[in-house]
Every structure is written in C-alpha cells, then in structure tokens.
Amino acid sequence: MVSMKYYIVTIAALFVALGTGILIGVNLNESDFYLRQQQLLLEGIETKFNELQVERESYMTEIDGLIREKEKNSAFIDNLYKEIIKQRLVGYNIAIIKTTDIFYYDDVPILLEEAGANIAIEITYKDRIFNYSEEEKLELYEIFNIYDYNELIAAINDQVVNFLTFGKESEFLTYLIENQWIGYTGNKAILEDSPIHYVVIAGGSLSKEAKTVEEIDLDIINKCKKNVIPVVGIERIDAGYSYIPYYKKEKISTVDNINTIMGKVSLVYIITGINGHFGEGEYSENLIPSLIEY
Incomplete structure (x- = not known):
C-alpha cells in the first residue's frame, strides 16, 4: 500500500x-x-x-x-x-485720393511715376474725420461754421475737388492739413500750372460701410465729373468689403486688385484710355485689358 x-x-x-x-x-x-x-x-x-x-x-x-x-x-x-x-503716362498729371487710411496704397504713386506720370497731389482721408471730439466739433463751428458730420464731409469734398480743379488751397483745407484731419503730399506748382488729367480714388473697407462710400467716394466722383475730371476707382484684392459695385454704378472704370502686377498694368492702361472693370473679384468683368491692341 x-x-x-x-x-x-x-x-x-x-x-x-x-x-x-x-x-x-x-x-x-x-x-x-x-x-x-x-x-x-x-x-x-x-x-x-x-x-x-x-x-x-x-x-x-x-x-x-x-x-x-x-x-x-x-x-x-x-x-x-x-x-x-514704360513711358505710358508721360505728360499725365495724376491726383490720388485715398478715402481710407487702413489699406496700404503707397505703391500706387510709385507705379504711376514709373509709368512716367506726374503725381500732382495725394490726399488721404484720416480716421480722425469720423471720430472727432466735441471740442473739435465746437472749434470747427466757431472757425468755419461747420457743426455736424455731414456738413464736415461735404465741405472737405468740396475743398478737395476745388483744389484739384483750380489749384487754390483754401483756408479750410490748410486747417485740415495742418491739424492732420487729412493727409497731403504733392506739388502745388503742378496744380497751378497744369490741369489734372486723371483722379485715382482708392477705397475699400474691412467691413460694410456703405454710408461712407456714398458720402465720400461717390460725392467726390460726382464732383470731379461735373468739373470734367475723369476718375478711376481702385482697391486691393484683400478688401473685406468692396467699393467696386458703387464705383461701377457711377460709370467709371475700376481695378479691384491694385496690389498685384496685373492690377497695376490695368490702372496704367485705364488712364491711357481703356475703359472696363478689371481684376479678380466678383465684380470684375475682365482679368486685364487686352494689351495686344495697344
């Protein structure tokens, strides 16, 4: 076991x-x-x-x-x-009016001078115009009898276009320049001796500001047309809110991509006599003018 x-x-x-x-x-x-x-x-x-x-x-x-x-x-x-x-704009006296100071348009006068043009004047509507204080409002009223915003804008537009037309700088315009309500560079002698052949109005906005377009841009365009000064409307392709449809209604030529080489060429050829709406945005009708015919 x-x-x-x-x-x-x-x-x-x-x-x-x-x-x-x-x-x-x-x-x-x-x-x-x-x-x-x-x-x-x-x-x-x-x-x-x-x-x-x-x-x-x-x-x-x-x-x-x-x-x-x-x-x-x-x-x-x-x-x-x-x-x-090259030499396309020799003999042309050009005025540039920038109705906004939020976009870079400093290359536009360089472009036009490269094409042979004389830049008689550059005017920029500063943001201060739209945001002035009660003290400044009172000062404008006491000196120039201008009280509200609408009167101020209309008066500025009148003085700017009269300056372009007759070459005479008013006391009011001098005040606006010296107090930096508007920016100004140029050669007054050109305005006094020769007419402006073309006005380039540069607009566009980051957001919808149709009121500004109507009260400034369109008013300037109509005043220039009454004084027989042709106008072209330009803006950058990156403008958030386009002014081009407003310009088109005024029957002026437009360029919506002025910050590109194609846009620069379009502007030069518009000033030489080609009409149209050129660029890359939804309101353009052609990319660039037909250069073969010219």
Missing part, C-alpha cells in the same frame, strides 16, 4: 516536472519569437525611414528647382511689366 502511494507521488512529481519544463520551454520559445518579431519590425522601420529620406531628398531637389524657376519667372514678369508700362 505504501509502495503504491510512493509510485503515485513519484508519477505526479514527474508530471509536474515535465509540465514545468514544457512551460519554461514554451516561454523561452515565445520570448525568442517576440524578440525576433521586434527585430523584424525595427528593420522594417529602418528600411522605411531610409526610403523616406531618399524621397525627401528628391522632393527637396525638386522644390529647389521650382524655387529657382519661380525666381526666374518673377524676374521675367517684373522686367516685362516695366516694359509694358
């Missing part, structure tokens, strides 16, 4: 030892398997990384080529642009 128990215990011990050996063996095999799998995964990642490096270098070479090509194209377009506008 004792010997039978001994055999049973011995056999059980053998099975336990065998099971333990099998378990250890399996774990070792699985460990080797996992290590091998990790090694293969790392090798795959390294291979893919090397492929991506080669692909990146290929793209960088292609990008460098495109950059060089873009620089050559830009140089060609710039030279062509200068040839297109």
Whole structure:
C-alpha cells in the first residue's frame, strides 16, 4: 500500500516536472519569437525611414528647382511689366485720393511715376474725420461754421475737388492739413500750372460701410465729373468689403486688385484710355485689358 502511494507521488512529481519544463520551454520559445518579431519590425522601420529620406531628398531637389524657376519667372514678369508700362503716362498729371487710411496704397504713386506720370497731389482721408471730439466739433463751428458730420464731409469734398480743379488751397483745407484731419503730399506748382488729367480714388473697407462710400467716394466722383475730371476707382484684392459695385454704378472704370502686377498694368492702361472693370473679384468683368491692341 505504501509502495503504491510512493509510485503515485513519484508519477505526479514527474508530471509536474515535465509540465514545468514544457512551460519554461514554451516561454523561452515565445520570448525568442517576440524578440525576433521586434527585430523584424525595427528593420522594417529602418528600411522605411531610409526610403523616406531618399524621397525627401528628391522632393527637396525638386522644390529647389521650382524655387529657382519661380525666381526666374518673377524676374521675367517684373522686367516685362516695366516694359509694358514704360513711358505710358508721360505728360499725365495724376491726383490720388485715398478715402481710407487702413489699406496700404503707397505703391500706387510709385507705379504711376514709373509709368512716367506726374503725381500732382495725394490726399488721404484720416480716421480722425469720423471720430472727432466735441471740442473739435465746437472749434470747427466757431472757425468755419461747420457743426455736424455731414456738413464736415461735404465741405472737405468740396475743398478737395476745388483744389484739384483750380489749384487754390483754401483756408479750410490748410486747417485740415495742418491739424492732420487729412493727409497731403504733392506739388502745388503742378496744380497751378497744369490741369489734372486723371483722379485715382482708392477705397475699400474691412467691413460694410456703405454710408461712407456714398458720402465720400461717390460725392467726390460726382464732383470731379461735373468739373470734367475723369476718375478711376481702385482697391486691393484683400478688401473685406468692396467699393467696386458703387464705383461701377457711377460709370467709371475700376481695378479691384491694385496690389498685384496685373492690377497695376490695368490702372496704367485705364488712364491711357481703356475703359472696363478689371481684376479678380466678383465684380470684375475682365482679368486685364487686352494689351495686344495697344
């Protein structure tokens, strides 16, 4: 009986030892398997990384080529642009009126001078006109008998257009310039000796301000037309609220992308006699004037 128990215990011990050996063996095999799998995964990642490096270098070479090509194209377009506008506006006296000071239009006089024009005057309607204090309102009333906003705007428009037409600077206009209600640069001698051949009115807004358009831009346009001074309306392509539809209703030519080379060419050709609405916005009718005919 004792010997039978001994055999049973011995056999059980053998099975336990065998099971333990099998378990250890399996774990070792699985460990080797996992290590091998990790090694293969790392090798795959390294291979893919090397492929991506080669692909990146290929793209960088292609990008460098495109950059060089873009620089050559830009140089060609710039030279062509200068040839297109060269001497087109010789003998023209131009006035620029900026009805807003929130957009950059300082490149417009540079453009026109490159085309040969004389910039007789630049006038900018400052933001102060729309945000003056009660003290300033009282001062305007005491000096010029002007009390409210509408009277002020109408008076400024009158004086500006009269200055363009006759070359005479009024006391009121001098006051506005000296007190920085409006910005002014120019050559008064040109106005006194020769007429203005064209007025460039630069507008546009960040948001809807139709009242400002009607009271300033459209009033100036109509006053210029009464004095037989042609007007062209321009704005930047990034203007949030376009004045172009208002300008179009006044039957004047327009450019809505004056901050581009195409817009600059359009402006020069409009002044030389081409009519139309040029640019890239929803109110334009042609991208650029047909230069072949001119």
